[in-house]
Each structure stands twice: as C-alpha cells, then as structure tokens.
Amino acid sequence: MRSLTMPLIVAALLVGCRDDPEPTPPDSGTQQQQDSGVAGDDAGVPGDDAGVAEDPLPSGPPVPQGPPNVPEFKPAFPGQTRVPAIQTKTPxxxxxxxxGLRNPWAIAFLPDQRMLVTEKPTGSLYIVTQQGAKSPAVKGLPAVDARDQGGLLDVEVGPDYATSQLIYWTYSEPRQGGNGLAVARARLVDGASPRVENVQVIFRMMPTLDSTxxxxxxxxxxxDGKLFVTLGERSILAGRVQAQDVKSHLGKxxxxxxxxTVPQDNPYLNTPGAKPEIWSIGHRNVLSAALDSQNRLWTVEMGPQGGDEVNRPEAGKDYGWPTIGYGEEYSGAPIHQSTQAPGMEQxxxxxxxxxxxxxxxIYSGALFPEWRGNLFIGGLAAKALVRLMVRNDRVVGEEHLLKDLDSRIRDVVQGPEGALYLVTDATNGKVLKVTPR
Structure with missing residues (x-):
C-alpha cells in the first residue's frame, strides 16, 4: 500500500486540480472523464414480475475493460468491482x-410527454416534442458561467406542476470572485414563444470559488416533497479539502x-457552524442520482483516474473523499493512503x-420486465449505457449497452410509457429513445 509524506500529499492534491477527463469541446475524444430521478423498483429486491428472483446469480468474466490504474487497491468485499458481465435478452x-442540440445535459418530462432539454454551454432550455420538434429557447433564464464543466445543467418538473407550472434547474452561477452551483425555479409559460416568470434562486452552493x-x-x-441536490468539490485544492467539512457545501x-428552506430532520441542522442543508459529506463530483422503490437515494460520482463510485447516501454519513478512494491523480501520483478508514462509508x-x-x-417500467430494479447510468468515457443488476443492495451483474452508437451518454431517464430516453453529449447532440424491437 502506498504511503505519503505531507509534501507529497500537497503536491498530489495540486496535480489533481486538472479537469476530470471531459473533453473540450466535449466530443473531441480526448481522454475520459467525467435524473432524472425516476423512482424505480426496489434496487435491492426486484419486482415479483421481473422473473429473476429465482434465477441464479450471474457468473463468468466481467465486462471487457483495461487493467486497473491502481492494482494495489483491492475491493473491500466480493462484488465491489468487476462483477460478471450480463446480457439483455430483449432486442x-x-x-x-x-x-442539433449543443451538448445537451438533461431531460425532464412535462405531463403531456413533451420534454424539457437543457444545453450546457449555451445556457438554453428547449421544449422537444415526441416528433422531434424543438421550441425556441425558453426566455427568462438567468445567465450561466458556461466554461468547461459549467453552464446550464439539470432540469426537473415540479411535483405540483399541474397547478403551479413550476420547473427547477441547476446552473453554474457567475458571481463576484468566481461562481458556484445554484438551483432556481420559475413558472413555465408555455406557447409558441415559451418563457419563465418569477425566477427564484432557492439554493446557492457556498463558498464561491473561481473554478470551472x-x-x-x-x-x-x-x-414527500423534498429535493436532493448533488454538489461537487470544485476539483481545485481549495475546494477538495472542504469535501468533509460540514461548514461548506462543497462535495456534499x-x-x-x-x-x-431546510427540512427539520436534516442531520446537521443542530450542528454549530454546519450548513443545515447538508445530507451527506465526502463526495467528489456526483453527476448521477435516482430513487429506488423504497425512496432511497442512490448516486454515482466521478472518480479521478480510477474510482468512480456507486453510493447510497444516508443522512449524516461520510463517503470518504478525499481521505479514501480507489483511484489516483491523472499524473499517476497517489491520492489516498488507504481505501478504508473508520467512520467512512464504502x-x-x-x-x-x-x-x-x-x-x-432505476428502471420500473413494463416494456422491459428483465430490467426492473436495474440501475442505468450514462457513460461518458465508456460511451455506453451502463446497466447494473442489483440484488440485496449489492451489484451482481454489469452490461454496457449501445456501444455501437460510439456516443458519450450524458443523461438517461425513464419515459412515461416505460421507454428509456437518452441525450448524447456532442456539438450535434441527440435525444434518443430505447424500446423493444
């Protein structure tokens, strides 16, 4: 196991300020990096109609992949990485x-099955029909800092949309001294020239940092009407060291x-100096999130060179970044002395x-019974739709779908009819629909 002196730790942290390997432009093919929270069937116990409860667990070799970047880091338990490959039976x-969308980032469905689609670098929001017609850009959204990984990000339709017409979005907000993630909501005024009215910023990541x-x-x-929001630690040293600090929103x-406003049962509400909005700490850059049928939150976060993680964040728990993990700096320099530490979650x-x-x-639809309870994750470096079969809160099988598209998949949501809808991260980004053949 690697050990670090303090000078090496600081040097390694400084090296790690580099962007996760997200190309600029995002579809240029440079080395890798990098919900649609549709509630799905219980990720631990699939639905009875899935036909898999009695099936034997998958066995055999894992999905083909390269050698590990940090081979000396071993999994903490069997099945924590490189589980057997599985294959979807349904064509x-x-x-x-x-x-024609420029690097779209997220999709959300309106009640009539039209879609809200964000464009990351332009800060534009569009309404897209099932026939592919795209509205003019929705007017009235605030300006974004669109550099690198910033811009207009997620979008969700409010749970009370039928009466309020409220939509919500996240974006990189330009500020004096830098920027930070913000969450805004507004009333969507539909029509030939859609716009938003009464924009309110309901949350601002603090502190402000000059990072892209x-x-x-x-x-x-x-x-029950609460809203989870995932926050990165801004990558640079000044942010990374705050990921486990409850006085900061970074890495939470x-x-x-x-x-x-803050729910009264949040875990740090009565902790002196803590940000009361915090649910969990010790995250790097969480870009995937969904609920299972027990309404438990599941997330997937970006690792550095190695160490992307699936987590199930629970109230008040510490997920370890940057103290523990399974990756290294892009330079090959070490980050972690160990993969485990007391009081930190695996x-x-x-x-x-x-x-x-x-x-x-997390799939819950009827079109693909064999997928019920499975996690579907957009893969940017993998250029695949990554499927994870889960039993009793452990991953037991993995599949990389749609590799033939050769596309960075930025978002995946389950549509109202049970199809999967994807957006591809490219200067000519697309909305795709996956159904049985």
Missing part, C-alpha cells in the same frame, strides 16, 4: 427523436424543501478504469 430499438470544474448539479424530488449532497460498487458516469435512472 433493442433505438429511435432518434431529435438532433466539479459543480455536481443533479436533482431528485422525493415523494444537500436536501431542501422546494422553496429552499461504495456499493466502483470502477477502475472509470466509466465517467452522468445521469441515472
């Missing part, structure tokens, strides 16, 4: 719904009411080398 049909990296930005509404999952699953996750849903 798939991929239909292009729309194209690791904002996080996924949102998940819970059935937060939980708020839709108006931005990931449910990790990848080394990384898939670069972005966007996730």
């Amino acid at each position: 798939l049909q991929v239909t292009e719904i729309a194209s 990296l690791h904002s996080g930005g996924r949102m998940v509404f819970t059935p 999952v937060v939980r708020i009411h839709p108006d931005g 990931p449910v699953y990790y990848w080394d080398p990384v898939i670069a996750p972005s966007g996730m849903t």
Whole structure:
C-alpha cells in the first residue's frame, strides 16, 4: 500500500486540480472523464414480475475493460468491482427523436410527454416534442458561467406542476470572485414563444470559488416533497479539502424543501457552524442520482483516474473523499493512503478504469420486465449505457449497452410509457429513445 509524506500529499492534491477527463469541446475524444430521478423498483429486491428472483446469480468474466490504474487497491468485499458481465435478452430499438442540440445535459418530462432539454454551454432550455420538434429557447433564464464543466445543467418538473407550472434547474452561477452551483425555479409559460416568470434562486452552493470544474448539479424530488441536490468539490485544492467539512457545501449532497428552506430532520441542522442543508459529506463530483422503490437515494460520482463510485447516501454519513478512494491523480501520483478508514462509508460498487458516469435512472417500467430494479447510468468515457443488476443492495451483474452508437451518454431517464430516453453529449447532440424491437 502506498504511503505519503505531507509534501507529497500537497503536491498530489495540486496535480489533481486538472479537469476530470471531459473533453473540450466535449466530443473531441480526448481522454475520459467525467435524473432524472425516476423512482424505480426496489434496487435491492426486484419486482415479483421481473422473473429473476429465482434465477441464479450471474457468473463468468466481467465486462471487457483495461487493467486497473491502481492494482494495489483491492475491493473491500466480493462484488465491489468487476462483477460478471450480463446480457439483455430483449432486442433493442433505438429511435432518434431529435438532433442539433449543443451538448445537451438533461431531460425532464412535462405531463403531456413533451420534454424539457437543457444545453450546457449555451445556457438554453428547449421544449422537444415526441416528433422531434424543438421550441425556441425558453426566455427568462438567468445567465450561466458556461466554461468547461459549467453552464446550464439539470432540469426537473415540479411535483405540483399541474397547478403551479413550476420547473427547477441547476446552473453554474457567475458571481463576484468566481461562481458556484445554484438551483432556481420559475413558472413555465408555455406557447409558441415559451418563457419563465418569477425566477427564484432557492439554493446557492457556498463558498464561491473561481473554478470551472466539479459543480455536481443533479436533482431528485422525493415523494414527500423534498429535493436532493448533488454538489461537487470544485476539483481545485481549495475546494477538495472542504469535501468533509460540514461548514461548506462543497462535495456534499444537500436536501431542501422546494422553496429552499431546510427540512427539520436534516442531520446537521443542530450542528454549530454546519450548513443545515447538508445530507451527506465526502463526495467528489456526483453527476448521477435516482430513487429506488423504497425512496432511497442512490448516486454515482466521478472518480479521478480510477474510482468512480456507486453510493447510497444516508443522512449524516461520510463517503470518504478525499481521505479514501480507489483511484489516483491523472499524473499517476497517489491520492489516498488507504481505501478504508473508520467512520467512512464504502461504495456499493466502483470502477477502475472509470466509466465517467452522468445521469441515472432505476428502471420500473413494463416494456422491459428483465430490467426492473436495474440501475442505468450514462457513460461518458465508456460511451455506453451502463446497466447494473442489483440484488440485496449489492451489484451482481454489469452490461454496457449501445456501444455501437460510439456516443458519450450524458443523461438517461425513464419515459412515461416505460421507454428509456437518452441525450448524447456532442456539438450535434441527440435525444434518443430505447424500446423493444
């Protein structure tokens, strides 16, 4: 196991300020990096109609991948990485719904099955029909800092949309001295020239830092009306060291009411000096989030060179970054002395080398019975839709779908009819629909 002197720790941290391997432009093919919180069947116990409860667990070799970046780091328990490869039995049909979107980041469904789609670098929001027609850009959104990993990020339709017409979005907010993730909501005025009215910023990540990296930005509404928001630690040394500090929002999952107020059962509400919105700490850059059928939050976060993690963040728990992990700096310099430490949670699953996750849903639909309860994660570096089969909160099988598209998949959501909808991260980004053939 590697050991570090203090000068080496500081040097390693400084090296790690580099962007996660997200290309600029994002589809240029440079080395890797890097919800649609559709509630799904119980990720631990699939639905009875899935036909898999009595099936034997998968066996055999894992999905083909390169050698680990940090081979001396071993999993903490069997099945924490490189589980057996599985294969979907249902033939798939991929239909292009729309194209011509510039690096789209997220999709959310309106009640009539039209989609809200964000463009990360332009700060534009569009309404896209099932036939592929795209509205003019929605007017009235605030300006974004669109550099690198910033811009307009996630979008969600409010749980009371039928009466309020409220939509919510996350974005990199330009500020004096830098920027930070913000969550805004507004009333959507539909029509030939859509716009938003009464924009309110309901949450601001603090402190402000001058970084263009690791904002996080996924949102998940819970059935009881709470809102989870995932936050990155900004990558640079000044932010990374705050990931486990409860006085900072950086590197956290937060939980708020839709108006931005703080739920009274949040874990740090009565901790002196702590940010009361915090739900869990010790995260790097969480870009995937969804709820299972027990309404438990699952996330996937970006690792550095190795160490992408699936977690199930629970109230008041510490997920270890940057003290523990399964990766290294992009230079090859070490980050962690160990993969485990007292009081810090282990990931449910990790990848080394990384898939670069972005966007996730847990499948609950009827179109693909064999997928019920499975996690689906957009893979940027993997250029795949990554499927994880989960039993009793452990990953038992993995599949990389749609590799033939050769596309960075930025978001995946389950549509109202049970199809999966994807957006591809490219200057000519697309909305795709996956159904049985």
